[in-house]
Amino acid sequence: MPELRQGRDLAVRKMQKTEQSLSVPELRLRGALRYSMGEVAVTIRLMPKSADTDLARLEQAVKERVKVHSISREPIAFGLEALHVVAIVQDAAGGTEPLERELAELQGVGNVQVIGLTRLL
Numbered sequence: 001m002p003e004l005r006q007g008r009d010l011a012v013r014k015m016q017k018t019e020q021s022l023s024v025p026e027l028r029l030r031g032a033l034r035y036s037m038g039e040v041a042v043t044i045r046l047m048p049k050s051a052d053t054d055l056a057r058l059e060q061a062v063k064e065r066v067k068v069h070s071i072s073r074e075p076i077a078f079g080l081e082a083l084h085v086v087a088i089v090q091d092a093a094g095g096t097e098p099l100e101r102e103l104a105e106l107q108g109v110g111n112v113q114v115i116g117l118t119r120l121l
Contacts, residue, residue, distance in 0.1 A: 038091045041069060042099060043116030046083040046109055047076075053108040055081060061106050066099060084115075091119060 048058065059071050062085055069086040076082050089099050096114050104112045 039088050039120040040091045040096075041116075041118045041120055042087050042089055042096050042114060043118075044085045044087065044096075044100070044103065045074070045111075045113045045115050046085055046103060047111035047113070048080070048082070048108055049110040051078065051080045055083060058106065058108050059083065061108075062103065065102055065106070088120070 046058070046062070048055065055073065062068060062071065062083070066085075067088045069088055071086075072084045074082045074084055085103070087099060089096065096117070100112045100114065103109060
């Protein structure tokens with residue numbers, strides 16, 4: 001085959017030569033480039049300081065501070081219940097730390113633990 005050349009033991013087809021190369025030293029685009037960060041659903045376990053903590057009031061305080069998708073209760077032991085909070089946050093630098101700090105400042109919260117993270121489309 002005349003269009004194939006032999007190199008070692010492999011036959012390779014000859015490539016066409018390029019007409020000319022295109023150099024773009026500066027590229028200007030009209031309008032703003034938009035790259036929106038996605039949203040993330042963060043599942044957090046909020047442990048109250050004690051079994052006497054008013055969970056209904058704590059739930060209300062969480063809803064006032066963060067964008068909440070859902071809140072449920074999880075029995076732990078001896079009458080102690082934890083709150084499972086699914087909050088929606090922006091997928092940005094810093095991750096879940098600002099959300100964790102915000103929830104840890106609430107009165108009656110003993111421990112904040114991220115137990116799940118899901119990117120929303």
